[in-house]
Amino acid sequence: MVDRPGPGAPRALRLIASWLIRSRDARFILHDLDEIFARDVARGVGSWRARARYVHNALGSAASVWRADAHRLRVPALPGVSWLDVKLGVRMLGKHPAFTVVAGFALALGIPVGLMPLQIFHAFNAPMPFDEGERIVGLRNYDISIQDPAPRAIHDFETWRAELTSVSAMAAVSSARHNLVDEDGRAEPVRGSEMSAVGFDILRVSPVLGRRLLPADELPGAPPVVVLGYDLWQTRFGGAADVVGRTVQVGATRRTVVGVMPEGFLFPYRDNLWMPWQARALDYEWGQGPALWMLARLRDGVTAAQARAELETVARRTAAAHPETHEHLRAEVVPFTWTVTGMEARFNLEFFQIQAMALLLLAVACGNIGTLMLARAATRSSEIAVRTALGASRARIVGQLFVESLVLALLAAAAGLVISSVVVDRSTLLTRSMPFWFDLGVGSSTVVWAGALAAFSAAIAGVIPALKATGPSVQRNLQRLAPGGGGVRFGAISSGLIVVEVALSVCFLSVVGVLGWKGILSRELDPGIPTAEYLTASLRMPYAPPGDAPEAERRAFAERFGRIQEEIARRLAAEPGVRGVVFADRLPGMDHPSRRIEIEGEDLPLNAAGTAHTATVGPDYFEALGRPVLAGRGFDSGDLASERRAVLVNESFVARLLHDQNPIGRRVRYAARPGDEPGPWFDIVGVVSDLGMEALDPALAAGIYHVAPPGEIHPLRLGVHVGRDPESFAPTLRALAAAVDPTLTVPDAVALDEAFSEARWGAVWGAFLFAVLALIAIALSTAGLYALMSFTVSQRTREIGIRTALGADPRRIVGSILRRASIQIVAGVLLGSGLGAALLVDLSNDPMFHTPQWPSVLAATAAFMVLVGLLACAGPTRRGLRVLPSDALREG
């Protein structure tokens, strides 16, 4: 982590410590803890070790303070709760293993789910891990007309920097991939930032070697310099102490290394190079220029709200002077994490709703566990009655039952935290795309919240049943002690819960079924080319003009990039072992966007069946892939003219959208969004075979290919056919690209089949989440049914015995026992099928999840749930049938 010279410990830890340590000297103790932490960090003790030592010291301090207080005040232990209860609770876990597993599983999954909204909110709003990180903010323009940040704000940056008095410093940051080229011409893409020198002051981070960037480095004509990241220094320069003063080539520029930043400093993404910010507003029109993020530090004593008010005043003046560019812009002071990710997490109604939903889910799970507890309490009602009779207070007994469930909930919460930290750890795809300080992991605050949720769970699952079990009926139970059975009633809430859970099981399970179905299908999809023989990579230029840049700027870029592309194609073709090269915006097997289309003279359905995938390819794409045109003609040089309207379609397009009519000469266009003008018509000139445009569902593989001349596609996807072990060709490709243009980066060079499998990742992940939800719902509903049935049977033991003795038909007895449970199962399945159908119809409209087979999946799910429900009832029912009349009568 980052060295923090200032006042120490993470806020969350300090919060817990201040909460735990209550004494008149608490403030000194807390300061000491802080100071020891800061000293540990400064001494080079690892950040996690320092935190561990902090926690150890804090807990020890709390214990000392408690002991001293208890000693002085002679405080008795908590009323109604003792260590014995805890021991008893642990023993109960072992005594009812099935209950422990079901309830523990539900809580272990439910508690992390309940925590997630808060955790995400916290990750987006947490202060950055720098000295007084809570005073670091981001400034930005937010375009309210498109609900997105407007990052091309170099004019605003310079205006705000000059005028704002509420921030002590303000920096511009822009991060991109750059090529680091070594002496042999080998190029490696490295993430790096151009940043105002004052950015290092704002973050208050010092280099471990040399100096950081200085304002003088930003001046036009200043010698080009670079500050290296620790990892890069270690890996590329072997940690050489004399690296400062050496020159390295970053893109096309040779820069002198002036410093090395400390380990773990990767600001803002996974950056390892920092170069001075040299862009100036006077070179650009208002609303033009490079995209940038603004980083600032609030002046001491100024609150974020005051800074916001001042910024609004300044921005209002700008908007009045430049209405054409600033009419829809709103200037904001936000956490820098929002600025840099373009995402946000506000404490608003939406967040509240999501959090409430998550808690509701947990509450439902707890309610269910409560039902199980109640069933268990029913079997223990005699014990409770006797203890009450012997003088145990109600509080004492409720306390015992609460502690029992608390023990379970705390263990489950711990298991849940382990699960969620493993999940977060594994989803590197998520963390890789977030700034380096973004932490969704299990922090100390998460532990506190998980503990609180465990207590919340235990209160619902333990206290309510306990109150019921110890209520006025205790007296009655005492009187009925001899007849056996409990006096606790199985309430309408419990029954309702079971119905809801069966319904949710059906609902979730059918979604899992549909997703699983598609997952299985995709495994057999043929992308159409030997993907294992292709190396694929992006070709990217730093600072390509965005789509709304002036026409001239874009044309100049396309010309330059086109020359580069042609030169690369020429050099690649001359490489030994290269069998072919293709250029496109995406290659077979990758995720292709799909759009709703219109075909002249056809009525297409308004759902997923009326969409087609699109790709833009180089003119000789199909020849190079060895998939020649099947009908009509391929692209030719005439199609590259600016008025080009020729497109190719694939076989699925002809079969599905045109019902095998001749497509040549037909016209197609993209459907307009409501309120927009429809786009131009395109002429279909030829048909090609299907080439892996749809990774999930062959039924949706209709596709349209556009052609683009070299230079017009950026970033460009390159496919090189090299035969076996394509990734061994990656260094050659990089060196070749760097030789053509040193600023050109070649990130993510992988075998095409790797890229292919990544496309399915999202769907698999979604299916996994739903599977987990379905599993919770099934576990809960079966447990609920089981509890209900056990309860019914135990209450009716006597009646069943008498009926058996009188010669009743066993089938009728089974029927009468099962009646209530079967009503609940059927009601749940019906409700769930309705919900599931609504969800699946909706889902089917999304091309990604389009599954015409959903009714059969739903029917199978419903049948499965009925079966599972009946199985849950089987055990207790058998127990009921085995009741011997003699036993039943003896009990009576």
Place this chain on the structure above:
Amino acid sequence: MGYLGEFEQLILFSVLQLGDDACGVTIRDAIEARTGRVVSSGAIYTTLGRLEERGLVSSSEGVPPSGRPGRPRKHYALEPAGARQLMDAYAAIQAMAADLVPALAKLAEG
């Protein structure tokens, strides 16, 4: 005469050793440096609080010359009563241990 526990003795010796610089962190450091024992900050303050109630140490708030600016500190000083009790306790231990150290070391080794 009151009784002084072992930990209380350690703390009183530290306060004596540190003089003007005796406060929570430095006392903790001193105990760790001389005995290798790592104790919690809370234990130090509660013990000092108890000793102060018994009139064995006195405390004052302020910023030490060597400390970081802005951090509140509580300084402790040994009172004559504390010094007397510490001396008594140490004398008692010494008297008890007299001539026994070699035998003790031998037992501990064997």
